[in-house]
Amino acid sequence: MTMPLHDWIQPISTSLRPDDTMEEAARIMLETGLDVIVVGDAAGRMIGEFSSSSLYQMIVDKMPVTVPIRDFIKTDAVTTRMDKLSEMTLEQIEQMVSNCPGAYTVVVDDHRRMIGILTRGNLARQHDDRSRAPEKSALKHPYQAMYSWDHIITCDKRMKHCIALAAKTARHNTPILLRGESGTGKELFAHAVHQESDRANGPFITVNCASIPEHLLEAEFLGYEPGAFTGAHRAGRLGKLELARGGTLFLDEIGDMPLALQAKLLRVLEGKDFFRVGGSRPIQTDVRIIAATHAPLEDMMAAKAFRADLYYRLHIMTLTIPPLRERRSDILLLAHAFIKQLNPVLNTRVTGIEEAVQEALYQYEWPGNIRQLRNVMERGMILAEEGELSFADLPEEIAQSAAAGTGRDLVHEVEKRELERTLRETNGNKTKAARLLGISRSAFYEKLKKYRI
Structure with missing residues (x-):
């Protein structure tokens, strides 16, 4: 099949x-809001x-x-091999995922190494996007940037400075390194x-x-040449570098790029060419590189885990996006x-946030x-359905206005x-709960009394 599976897999x-430990698992569940975590x-x-x-x-x-x-690990979790997915149609994948407990499957390679998670929700959104796209306005290529400066909501001075600097740099082909914590x-x-650049149509x-x-x-x-390795497609495959010709290649989490591939990326940045896997002919390319990381690249350079020459090539223009806790004026603005964004998506009628909750x-x-x-707001809106969000709609750690405690x-x-x-x-059926x-029912009532539920 030809669909970009990696783009659909979380x-x-x-x-x-x-x-x-039990303590570490509890901490992660509280911080992320996840009910199930892969092991x-x-x-x-x-x-x-x-x-x-x-x-x-x-x-x-x-x-x-x-x-x-x-x-206490559940070892019968549903997994699906990536090579099997690539042989299936979209309809077959949707049916398979829908039949999985929880409507998701963990995607693994042939050695059971985890690649990501494929959910029914992701597939449905992709399917809807395809259905809504009118044939008469078909895009010249399937890879489009989706966001502009209007999607970056802020009233923070540092963020506005980052936007101004990024917009100014966008007009040039200089590589950009975006730094900041996950989720910023x-x-x-x-x-x-990309949207601001001369490559916007690419x-x-x-x-x-x-x-x-x-x-x-x-x-x-x-990309790779025909027969480059065992399991390779007979016709070969174009890599993301070739697909990005005339446009932008965004390398997310570049700190996780292997050293051998870092050397080849440096060649692209300096020589504008590369070799496919199994190839002997250099291929010219014309791409703008934007890289992002939350990793401490300087420490990685000292440990020989990240190439210094690549770092300095990317470091020409670095934008450091501040974490949300350092721009608190944006928290309620974003909330x-x-x-406003999620009400029509979730079919809810949430009108606002209680004052005490806003403070938390x-x-x-x-x-x-x-x-x-965003995840906290989505969860709260699903629970509230209408009116103002209260503490009952939000995770307990929000009510405490601090990270979860330790130990017991x-x-x-x-x-x-x-x-x-x-x-x-x-x-509310206590016996069933x-x-x-x-x-036992008596133990359950004791716990309800203990936690004032």
Whole structure:
């Protein structure tokens, strides 16, 4: 099939190891809002899943917070090999994913190394986008930048300075290095720079260096000749460098790019040519490179994990996007913007945010930055459905206006959230909720009293 599968697969930004402790699993669940987290080994191979219900079982069993999660991992999680997906039609993939528990599957390579997650929601959005595109206005190429400066919502002086600098640089072909924590909006900047440039009518191609296994990344980036390696397509394949000709190539998480490929990227930047995998003929290219990272590249250079010559070539123009906690004036601005954006998408009628909740949102540290704020707002709007958002609609850590605590206090918070979630699922039926949690009715009532639920 010809669909760009990697563009539809969500990178696995959070995972656990079997030796991670109950405390660490609880912390990650609270920080991310995830109910299920994939578990992999040191080589990135899929082992299984760890869910909030598994964590609750550890709490019920009165496990110490230092106990590893290994015995509570669900090992029958649904996985799908990337090579099998590439042989399926979109309709077959949609049917397969819809039949999976939770309507998602973890995509792995032939060695069970995790590539990402494919969800029914992602497929549905892609399918809708294709259906809505009128044939008469078909694009010249399938790779378009989606965001402009209007999508970057801010009243912060530092952010406005970043936008002004990026817009000025956009008119030149100079490489740009975007730096900042995960979730700060680096990809938005990359799209907007492309839209502002003379290359706006050309393709905008993204390569996430962290989401593609190292042994596949070179072929994805450079393309390959027919028969270049075992399993290669007989006709060969164009790489993202060739697909981006005349446009922009956005290299996300460049800190995860292997050293050997870094040398080849440097050749592209300096010599404007490259070799496909298995090829002997240099191919000329004309692309603008925008790279992004949250990694400490200077430390990586010192450890010989990132090439100094590539760093200085990319460092000509560096934009550092501040985290949300350093531009608190944007928090409520973004929160209200998300309400406006998401109401028609979620079919909700949320009108605003209670004053006390606004204060908590403002005080919270937002370790996941704008991405986390958007996810919190979406979750809250789904729960509230209408009216103003209250603390009941938001994660407990927001109400505390601080990151979750440590040790047993952290586990208590998870336990309270699991009790509340189970009550919602059973429409307040306490007997059924106690049965689902695997505890006696009297123990359940004691916990409700303990947490004032």
